[in-house]
Amino acid sequence: MKRYALYYAPPPGPWAETAARWLGRDAVSGEARMQPHLALAGLTASARRYGFHATLKAPFRLAEGSSEEDLLAAVEVFAAGIAPFSVEGLRVAVLDGFLALVPAGDASALDTFAAQVVVRFERFRAPLAAEDRARRRPEQLSVRQRALLDTYGYPWVMEEFRFHMTLTDRLTSEQSARLQPLAEADFTPVLPRPFVLGALSVFAEDAEGLFTEIHRARLG
Template structure:
């Protein structure tokens, strides 16, 4: 994707995204109603058990695209170019080893998401995310005092507050939990249960996620949909 229209306030993120054209990419993008790589709408079948349109249940994650966060959105340091970021992301990806990740559908608070099925998968994704954060941290702009104060006003533990101050995000390292969001916040327990059951079936058919790449996503301007800018493939084979 060309970055010629990106504003000065553009934010970048490193996400896990299934391979373009894979069944996982098509299924997740259709479910959310948008292909973030093509930046165009797409649709999935409506589960018959739902009493309202699927699009209403997926509005929040649709803006971000089908992904699992590795490095949360950040602005670039004034001395850093997009080319610097891409080069650093590619260099980091070259150090990563591909593996398979079994996943299951679950509720996270009021949300529905895909999660690793076991502690081993959770730990491996935490390692991938931590290495990406360390590799790219020097490229991010530090938040303004006002922005930091706003973020610190959220209900956070002392550990999370310390991580936010040092790393720009509270849910990193030991606080990180890999997930791929499937819904907005849903107050209705029955709706959450319906989505979990639907995606448990899908996960059984689609099989493990192939963790063999990451992707740079960009929010061109505040509030705009995130788009997949560039994929960076892992260069080391095997588990």
């Protein structure tokens, strides 16, 4: 069974194209892109698989009795009832050993929106299989994170959520020091200020484990 995920992904334009080139793959078309820096090829494999995005509801298998059509229809209804909103902007940062784009300024509106998405679409998520739960390494999580994992299938939700758009796999400190200036040079000219979140995207996993955007619902 393939998995689905609810993500934020940027609209078509210079930012989206810069991100597709950085990761080496366009998550909308599925096409490969020539990466601008040689060092990126081996340091973006996992990020490339998932496509450029911010996770709102992490990948899940559909609950019994739910269909892809049901999910897409529910996303449209939900998005129509939420007005677009903005935060100050985004910036390049090191987050838990990864390079990522993170919010600049107050991120509370993003946190609230993400929590709404997690709760609203929980009915579409099949329970975690034992092997899927084990992959989250619950023994390394806090008590609260394990509770969130068991409730929502993912430990990094609610107060544990941090909005971010991943740019690399896990890096050493030396790799981060080398790549962060390159990311800042590439992304700073194209990042929106303010950053307006105006859509909710549905991504789906194919037989090769690649995630591609299959639907984009505009907010409001």
